[in-house]
Amino acid sequence: MSVQGFPPGRAAVLTGLGAALPDRVVDNHELAGRLDTSDEWIRTRTGIRERRIAAPGESTVDLAVAAGRQALAGTGAGADAVVLATSTADQLCPASAPQVAARLGLGTAAAFDVNAVCSGFIYALATAQGLIAGGIAKRVLVIGADVFTSLLDPEDRTTVPIFGDGAGAVVLRGGDAEEPGALGPFDLHSEGELADLLWVEAGGSRHRFSDDPRDHYLKMQGTAVFRHACARMAESSRAVLDQAGWMVGDVDRFVGHQANIRILQAAAKHLGLPADAVVANIDRVGNTSAASIPLALADAAADATIVPGHRVVLTAFGAGLTWGSTLLTWPDVL
Secondary structure, three states: OOEEEEOOOOEEEEEEEEEEEEEEEEEEEHOOOOOOHHHHHHHHOOOEEEEOOOOOOOOHHHHHHHHHHEEEEEEOOOOOOOEEEEEOOOOOOOOHHHHHHOOOOOOEEEEEEEEOOHHHHHHHHHHHHHHHOOOOOOOOEEEEEEHHHHHHOOOOOOOOOEOEEEEEEEEEEOOOOOOOEOOEEEEEEEOHHHHHHHHEEEOOOOOOOOOHHHHOOOEHHHHHHHHHHHHHHHHHHHHHHHHOOHHHHHEEEEEOOOOOOOHHHHHHHOOOOOOEEOOOOHHHHOHHHHHHHHHHHHHHHHHHOOOOOOOOEEEEEEEEEEEEEEEEEEEOOO
């Protein structure tokens, strides 16, 4: 599904940015001390040197609140809706977004979760765009937050080195589609027939409990995921470029889901982008699922890798399978 065109004055414009990471840093050497792996093996296959891990009792809501507070502070205003992209809500019921809204002092703002796993932030941006375009909300706080390490088998050398925890947030306001920061078009897709490439078997309504604890942990068919992620992110990015009338050469920065540095590089190459267009912070934070794109944006804005006027493509791929993209001209945002 691709979406293009919104009523005048009803575009969603990025106006605030925030990030939050747990304090605990776990480097590859620490993992190598307890898993059958090495620093070299992890770095050469994923590009990851270290990741942040939530402390006991530190939850998705805690990280989301911290990132959301920072994003709102940069705008000097509140929000009348909160969309939280996460696949690790604090509990199965209710959703975590209302708790985030309450802790941020947003009163009775609309608040709900979106679960598209690693594509969640793109899906949440599209949802917020719809709220603004439909006149339902004027300002939307969009947060990607996950404590994804809670889904991992601590003895699994294929998943533990990849994932980290964190949260990133943006504030969107209504504005003009031609101004810097305006999002869109969007391109969103799914392929449920391949859900078993990345999945947690137990814990839902179909398979509520299991005597085998491994059924409650993430399972991943890494080679197949790699292949699909490279192709789908490139295809989706090209779709939004075509809709926007941008050429590949117009793109200054490519911000893909931070799953694996080789996936990012391969997707950019498929698209025809130079290596120096790729924005990556995976070496320092790992794969933070729905938080990865806003965390990468916050880092890139902080160190001037992305500056006002840059044309930026955002794209993600995740379990479901789900994938999607959007783009914007980067605004002057703190």
